[in-house]
Amino acid sequence: MITNDFNINFSQGYFIKFLKEQKTNQFKNKILNVCNQHNVLNGYCFGFSNLYLQSVAKNKEKQFIDAFNNIPSDILSINHHRNSPENKEALITKAKKKADFENLSSLVINTQTFNINDAFIVRLKKSIKTITKSKNTHGEITFKEHLNTIIEILINKNIHNKTFSLDERKLYIKTLQEIHIIANELYRHALPNKKSFLFFKNKKNNPLENKSVHFKEIIQKIKDNCKIKNGEFTNQDIGKILTYSCLYYNTSIHQNWLEQNDIFSELRSNKELSFYRMQLSDFLNDEFIPNQERYYLILSQKHACAATITKQINGKYEYTFFDPNQGIKYFNNKKDFDHFIYNFTKENADYYNFIKSEKGDDYSIQFLDLGKPSFPRKLIHKKISMPDTQTLPPLEGTLV
Structure with a gap:
């Protein structure tokens, strides 16, 4: 079991710096373009949060984390090993890590590909x-x-x-x-x-x-x-x-983006996939997040992160929270999970632009629920249709 710490030491700033230092990387320009987008739905944080959810759904979470943790800063600079026979094993290992990283990055790029033909x-x-x-x-x-x-x-x-x-x-x-x-x-x-x-x-x-x-x-x-x-x-x-x-x-582009990803096609029910906005306290209440497998993308105007509730072999539920800039946290009970998300939102409200409610010590969050269960009937009125020119908030500042 991975320790309960943010253990992906791979911030967006480091990621972009790392890519800019590479000169022979075939996917560099494409992935840099993803990182530099000012649109949360086409950015670094959204892409990697989505990829994390896919890895959990496919039981490949460990591979996902290992791919990040094992990326050395000079992963693509292997020329200095070529003239050293004693480093042959190290060269092979590095080449494998490079391939793993390129495959992972290709997946991230693919998650950002919009289906223009139906848009x-x-x-x-x-x-x-x-x-x-x-x-x-x-x-x-x-x-x-x-x-x-x-x-x-x-x-x-x-x-x-x-x-x-x-x-x-x-x-x-x-x-x-x-x-x-x-x-x-x-x-x-x-x-x-x-x-x-x-x-x-x-x-x-x-x-x-x-x-x-x-x-x-x-x-x-x-x-x-x-x-x-x-x-x-x-x-x-x-x-x-x-x-x-x-x-x-355009609404249909967001819908098409959702349709193209495996996790959405595998997990969605017959109901229309929608963005929801509500109070954080409502989002965390027991009725809204039941003890069933759920997959969430939590969004702000400047950031995206992910949360999951998955059932383990022993029948108990595990709660995870993934922030692309900091890493992943694990919880074995909902109380600690709720407490952490609240503190995370409060501590990063200014940095990630989470909106504080007018009354009380609460926040208004936007999220996308990708789980099977239907929403509680009393919350249906809070539903917001897929983003359009009226419901989507204007972008502010720079994507973090």
Whole structure:
């Protein structure tokens, strides 16, 4: 049995530093991109918390922990062993650890892969094709609504955020531009022939609005609101930003992400997977966390961690809490488990941006329940549908 301590000495800061020091790592850029995302649902903490839950569900928790604990800082630097025959065994061991780490990292990357084919961006493309290939007024209006909604969200909830300094906004724009492959796809589809693209079919009742003209207005609107003085936005830059907005705020993408992961397909019941927000004290009460196997992702605006309740061979239940920045804790009774989670939330409220309740010494938390049992009937009213432009809180600060 692993000791009841945070024993994964592998913080995000160390992880990023470690990756940046490597020069021949094939997956470095991909995993760094995951780490640098400002979106909790696409970040380091969410990816590794999810991977931890999968390892528990598949009885591979020990392998998961060993993979982290056995990563030396020079794991990918094996050249200095090649000329030393006496170090052959060490070289083989290191190569195996390197392979294990790359496999683990590949899994993390895969957990962050969104199924674009069934997502908002495809519906947007279909709207565009409807406009260019038919006279479907509904499709034209749908596209305009989609586009305007994206712009409004982009400005009001992301870049035009007073908590961001000018330098942070520049960095955010630079991050958005890294997803150029998807962005270029949207940009290519979003610029059909000028003559074929009209938002409205009825020329008598509605003024003709050429897409390219509207696009220029959008560009200017973003420029005015972003207030980024250095450098010029190009149409392609805006296309990239629009794409990122699609990826972050669309409900179906989150749903598709959930569908793709083994743990979700294996454990979910027929009910719709949903995010819930409630008081921490309610979350920890006996009725809400029964003595049955449960898997939770606990979220804040800046962080994600995981908790599990699993039944052991002896019939007793074990409680675990995983924080990607600190490690894992084990508990054999619910009282200690509750006490720890409360203290963890309280101690990290500012750092991870857990929201303190207005009354009393309590906190409001958001979480995703992945267990089989249905929620108690009295808590159904607390259900929050999958994140959309109304329910998802704006991002603040930098992902921890």
